[in-house]
Amino acid sequence: MKLGHVLQKAERGEPLSSHELQFLLELSKPDELNQVFELACRLRDRYFQNKVFLYGFIYFSTWCRNDCTFCYYRKSNMHPNRYRKSEVEVLEAAKRVADSGVHLIDLTLGEDPFYYKRHGFGSLVKLVNKVKMNTGLPVMVSPGVVPEQVLSDLYIAGADWFACYQETHNRELFSRLRLNQSYDARFSSKKNAMRSGLLVEDGILTGVGETLSDLAFSLESMFRLGAHQVRVMSFVPQKGTPMDHWTTPPRVRELLVIALLRILMPDRLIPASLDVDGVEGLQARINAGANVITSLIPPQLGLAGVAQSTKDINEGYRTVQGIIPVLNQMGMRAASLEEYSCWILN
Numbered sequence: 001m002k003l004g005h006v007l008q009k010a011e012r013g014e015p016l017s018s019h020e021l022q023f024l025l026e027l028s029k030p031d032e033l034n035q036v037f038e039l040a041c042r043l044r045d046r047y048f049q050n051k052v053f054l055y056g057f058i059y060f061s062t063w064c065r066n067d068c069t070f071c072y073y074r075k076s077n078m079h080p081n082r083y084r085k086s087e088v089e090v091l092e093a094a095k096r097v098a099d100s101g102v103h104l105i106d107l108t109l110g111e112d113p114f115y116y117k118r119h120g121f122g123s124l125v126k127l128v129n130k131v132k133m134n135t136g137l138p139v140m141v142s143p144g145v146v147p148e149q150v151l152s153d154l155y156i157a158g159a160d161w162f163a164c165y166q167e168t169h170n171r172e173l174f175s176r177l178r179l180n181q182s183y184d185a186r187f188s189s190k191k192n193a194m195r196s197g198l199l200v201e202d203g204i205l206t207g208v209g210e211t212l213s214d215l216a217f218s219l220e221s222m223f224r225l226g227a228h229q230v231r232v233m234s235f236v237p238q239k240g241t242p243m244d245h246w247t248t249p250p251r252v253r254e255l256l257v258i259a260l261l262r263i264l265m266p267d268r269l270i271p272a273s274l275d276v277d278g279v280e281g282l283q284a285r286i287n288a289g290a291n292v293i294t295s296l297i298p299p300q301l302g303l304a305g306v307a308q309s310t311k312d313i314n315e316g317y318r319t320v321q322g323i324i325p326v327l328n329q330m331g332m333r334a335a336s337l338e339e340y341s342c343w344i345l346n
């Protein structure tokens, strides 16, 4: 297979086969990788010019009933100092991050029994509605798997997005990562969300034991799902978890997947998450074809990240102020709220 041929095909907008995707995933020579990254950026710029969208992140409950092997907040882990922020605290954090200039607020939680059982989902729906009303910004909810009716209630309450990452589209690997969880229930929740009117984000992890053919299959699965936003994050090993002793994968893998997501889905939103390598990792991810910066966290409110629970947060680096100089230095700029709202409406 010739790299030039495959890239030309992609540039013309022709779909790539799984063999071609795998061929691209195998690349390792710097000049070949650069050709892929450059194509990804050209395709991104064709649809988004130099505009980048900014997402505020509020992980408001770190309690969880699940035991995902990769996650610091799995229920069996005794290390985390867990918290569940009150409504007042969530609204305060939302206001702060909204005032800082983000385009969206991502309300994320573990599958916290407080929201999942005792009080039903009513309090989650109400919270989403209050955040929406108070900030006037688009809202994403990342609650894990919830019943179809709840997705519809969230939409009516003002949610715009439902984020739920499959992590891998290999069922057997899924069962080793998300212990005792249903692959089908997780995947269907995204289809249900779309039916309810929500925009959907899917995503995968690298460095969790996947093969290149698993990655190619994930790329195709996310394409077929028609997800509006698609992400990849490198696995970061967490203290006190079964995967504590794994090593974090070389970043080139995440960057290559970002580029291939872009090549396959040029008009979709693709995050550069600050949660993996902080602000230091931003430039490489944008240069691989990302067009959204996620995990902007209001400092000093005791809010955590996920893959990096504390990195750069209290220092105030994971903020709009912290990333604007990096963007501008690259010739990119933060979009206006109007530009983001237009994208959502289309």
Ligand code: SAM
Residues within 6 Å of the ligand: 070, 071, 072, 108, 109, 110, 111, 142, 143, 144, 145, 163, 164, 165, 167, 203, 204, 205, 233, 234, 235, 236, 237, 238, 306, 307
């Ligand atoms: N609890 C909800 C769920 O699992 O869908 C939402 C929050 S969950 C913490 C968000 C995502 O963070 C996971 O789907 C996973 O992709 C990512 N994540 C968790 N632990 C990670 C780790 N150690 N390294 C990289 N990403 C991680």
Ligand code: MD0
Residues within 6 Å of the ligand: 057, 106, 108, 142, 163, 273, 274, 275, 294, 295, 305, 306, 307
């Ligand atoms: C992020 N840490 O944006 C967050 C999180 C959940 N929707 C997003 C993984 O990177």
Ligand code: SF4
Residues within 6 Å of the ligand: 064, 065, 066, 067, 068, 071, 072, 073, 074, 075, 109, 110, 111, 144
């Ligand atoms: Fe819970 Fe989400 Fe972590 Fe899994 S990834 S243990 S569902 S918080």
